[in-house]
Amino acid sequence: MNKALRRFAAILAVVACSSTGALADEAARFADTSRIVSIGGALTEIVYALGEEKHLVARDSTSLYPAEAQKLPDAGYMRALSPEGVLSVNPTGILMIEGSGPREALDVLKKASVPLVTVPDRYTRQGVVEKIHAVGKALGVEDKADKLAASVDGELAAAEKNASAIKERKRVLFILSMQGDRILAAGRNTAADGIITLAGGVNAIDGYDGYKQLNDEAVGKAAPDVILMMDRTGNHAASDEQVFASPAFAGTPAAANRKLIRMEALYLLGFGPRTAKAAHDLSVALYGDAAQH
Template structure:
C-alpha cells in the first residue's frame, strides 16, 4: 500500500469518526444542572441537545422555558429520569450525591464540571464544557475573551475608598447582606469596592444598628431583592438607612444577580458594567458635593 492510499484511508476513517460522533451527539438528550453551565452551553452553541434544566437556569430565555427537573441541590432521581436523559451536564454543587449515583447506576451518563468559585476559574469552566461538548476550539476562544475582560478590569485605576453593602435578599425590615466567602464579596472586591460587612461570613441579616455603624456609601442590590423590599422608596425607609451616606445621598445600583454572581460567560461584562456604574455614581456625588460647597461659600461671603 503506497503512502498516498494510506493517507486517504486514514482521512476517511477520521471523517467517519467525526460523522459518527456528530450523529450520536445530535440524537442525545441532555439535562443541564447549573445556570453557569447552561449559559456556557448557549455561548458555545452547544445547547441544541438540551431538553431540560434545573430551577437555577434562568438564562437564556429559550433554555429557561424548558421543563425543570427541580432545584439544583435538591434533585430527585424520579424527576430527572422523567425526561429520559442520555447525558447530564452538572455544576459541581449539584446534588444530592446519592441521587447522582442512582442516575449513574441506571445508565445515565453524568459529567460534573467542578471548578473553584473564583473569577479566575471561569475560563477553565468554559474550556471544560467545550471539551465535553465537542466545542474545544470555541471554548478556547471564549475563555481567552473572558480572561482578557477580567484582566482589563484588574488593570483599572483604584477607586477612592468606598464602602458598599450588597443586599441579596430581604426579610421583613432586615436586609440580608453579603459578607466574606460569597460571590458578592468577590464581585465587590473585583470592581474596587470595600465590602462594609466583610467581617461576617456568608449572607446574613443586618440589623439597623449594624447598618448605621458600618455606614456604607453605596447600596448594591439584586433586581429581585429590590422588588422584594418594595422598590427603591421602601429601601430608603429601612431602619437606619437614612443614617448612612448611601441613604442620605440615595446611592443605589441594581444588578442582575444571576449574570453577575453566576461566574459564567456573562460575569466579566457585568463586572465591567458595575464598575462603570460605580464610577458614574461617585462622579455625580462628587459634583453634587462640590456644588453644595460652592453654594455655601457664596452664602457666607460678604
C-alpha cells in the same frame, strides 16, 4: 431562610455542597452528548456560548439566559433537585454546577448510572475560565472552549485592570433579602463579594463567609456607600423607599445619598461568559465616568 428564598438563592450558588465532591471525578467527558441536562445557569449559558445547545434536552430553573434556554423542559431547582424530574428526559449525561443537591437526589442519580460531570464554582476570573474549559471538555469541544475561554479571560483581565485603577473605592453592601428590618447580606466567598471586587468596590461585610442576617448595629458599622440588590418581585422584593426607611441604614452614607443599585440576578452573580460586562456595568453604576477606562 424560608423555602422561597432558598429557591431564589440558587442563582447565587452561595455555598458549594460537599456532597457533590464524590461525584466530581466520575466523568470528565460524556461518551454520549446527544441528550444532556444542564444544571446551573452559568453552565447553560456556556453551552449556548459554545454553540452546542443542540445537545441540551432540559435545564434547571436557574438557567434563564439566553431566552431560548427557557423553552427547554425545566428539570427543577438546582438545590432541590428531584431525580424523577432530571431522569424523565432520559438523559445521556448530566452537567451540574458544584453546590447542586440535595445529597439524596445525587445518590439516586448516581445509582441510575447516568454519567455526571460536576463543574467547580469559583467567583473569580480563573473560576470562570475553568468553568468554560470544563464544559468544553465534557461536551468534547475543547477547541471551541479554548477560544471562548481566551476571549472571556481577556475581558475579565481588562475588568481587573480597570478595578485596580480606581483610587477611592466605595463600600458596597449586597442585600439578598429584606423583609421588614431583617437584612440578609453577603459576606466573603460569595458571588456578590466576587463581583463587587471585580467592579472595583469593597464588600462592606468582611466578618463572615456566605450570607447572614445583619442587625442594625452591624449595618451601621459596615457604613456602606452603596446598597446593591437584585431586580426581583414577590415576597422578598423591597422598594427603595422601604430600604431607606429602615432604621438600620440611618446615618449610613448610602442612605444619606440614597444610593441603591439594582441588577438582574444571573447577569450580576452568574460568573459565566457575561461576567466582565456585568462588572463593567456595576463599576459604571458605582463610579460613573471614572469607571470608563
